[in-house]
Amino acid sequence: MKELSALQNEIKTVRNLETAREDIQTLIELAQEEGDTEMIPEIRSELKEFETTFENFRIRTLLSGEYDACNAIVTLHAGAGGTESCDWANMLYRMYTRYAQSKGFSITVLDYQDGDITGLKAITFQVDGENAYGYFQSEKGVHRLVRISPFNSAGKRQTSFASCDVIPDIEDEIDIEINDDDLKIDTYRSSGAGGQHINKTSSAVRITHLPTGIVVQCQNERSQLFNKDKAMQMLKAKLYLLKKQEQEEKVSGIRGEVRDIDFGSQIRSYVMQPYTLVKDHRTGVENSNVNAVLDGDLDGFVNAYLKQRSAHG
Numbered sequence: 001m002k003e004l005s006a007l008q009n010e011i012k013t014v015r016n017l018e019t020a021r022e023d024i025q026t027l028i029e030l031a032q033e034e035g036d037t038e039m040i041p042e043i044r045s046e047l048k049e050f051e052t053t054f055e056n057f058r059i060r061t062l063l064s065g066e067y068d069a070c071n072a073i074v075t076l077h078a079g080a081g082g083t084e085s086c087d088w089a090n091m092l093y094r095m096y097t098r099y100a101q102s103k104g105f106s107i108t109v110l111d112y113q114d115g116d117i118t119g120l121k122a123i124t125f126q127v128d129g130e131n132a133y134g135y136f137q138s139e140k141g142v143h144r145l146v147r148i149s150p151f152n153s154a155g156k157r158q159t160s161f162a163s164c165d166v167i168p169d170i171e172d173e174i175d176i177e178i179n180d181d182d183l184k185i186d187t188y189r190s191s192g193a194g195g196q197h198i199n200k201t202s203s204a205v206r207i208t209h210l211p212t213g214i215v216v217q218c219q220n221e222r223s224q225l226f227n228k229d230k231a232m233q234m235l236k237a238k239l240y241l242l243k244k245q246e247q248e249e250k251v252s253g254i255r256g257e258v259r260d261i262d263f264g265s266q267i268r269s270y271v272m273q274p275y276t277l278v279k280d281h282r283t284g285v286e287n288s289n290v291n292a293v294l295d296g297d298l299d300g301f302v303n304a305y306l307k308q309r310s311a312h313g
Contacts, residue, residue: 006069006130013057020050055303060131062306067168068134072127073110073234078120079142079161086115088145088160091294093123096139098296105129110230111204111217117151124217126169133168138305139298140166141267148273157273161266167237174236176243184208185228190219207231214238268301270294283308 024046031039063069076092078085100107105127112123127136142163149158187202204219205227216234218227268280276290283304287293293301 009130010060013053017050017054017057020046020053024050056299059303059306062310063131063134065134065137067170068131068137070133070168070170071129072133072136073124073167073169073237074127074136074139075122075124075165076120077122077163077165078115079163081158081160083115083117083119083151084145084149084158084160085162086117086119086121087151088119088143089121089123089162090115090119091145092143092162092164093120093125095294095296095298096125096127096136099298100127100129100132100296102296103129103132103135105132108220110220110234112219133166134306135302136166138302139164142265144266144269146269146271146273167234167241169233170237170240174233174240176236176240178209178232178236178239182210184210187224188219203227205231207235209235209239212239212242214242280304 024043027039027043027046030036031043074096076089078089081088097107106129108126108128110124110126113121115121127133142161145160145162146157147160148155152158184207186206186208188204188206189202190204203222203224204217205224206215206217207228208215214235216231216238218230218234221227221230267282268278270290270293271277271279272290276288278287278290278293278301279285280301283301285301285304287297287300289297
């Protein structure tokens, strides 16, 4: 049913594009026949909307990877920079929330750890929606922020880092064996100031896979059992991808390179002082409107990444 709905949406989009093209053609012919130059702004507006819809549809055709159609599980970690980086991780979470909303996706927080003063030390959230992993995979890597620090009374420029890891939420049963002796399972109380995250019992679960050092955790569910099941699903997905990477010798193809969260390792820089510019260091795409990007305007960066991936096969 999920596949059927997706195909029906594709057909609907194509038909809408055909209708829009015909309407624009009619407006152009009408303006030419009547010599009406006042119709030009309307035609340009219609054409711009058509081009945007067409480009977004064309990008969706590039989402043909094995896991692109899956939901995504995203983890953000504050890096070098202390309080600044915790605030930066929180800003990134807000940016991804806005971006997900613009795509019609929903977000569920699976685990998070507040910063000591402000922001987030770490957060893991699931993005549900058609091709969520396909779109979010472009965000894997280290993100660098340069700005005048609101936490520095001297008003100096501060550089902060945060990392983003993205894995597909593979719903099918993953054929991978895990030895119980290789697991270290810890339970702890869910964190947070209140609401759905407040918990008086140790229902949150953290699982460490000792041979690889992979750590997954979940505190979203009330039940320790459900949290453990979700954490195991995340662990299996990570181990499956790791195994696949080793077999195919394409480490950068699925998870991206594992790098330190520090200088020289960023995939994208967000500069707010002394000038404003967001630059993706993989594709070269730039956007001088930093505030728009931080409000979720990521299409330019995501689309360029998908085109580059497609070009490289």
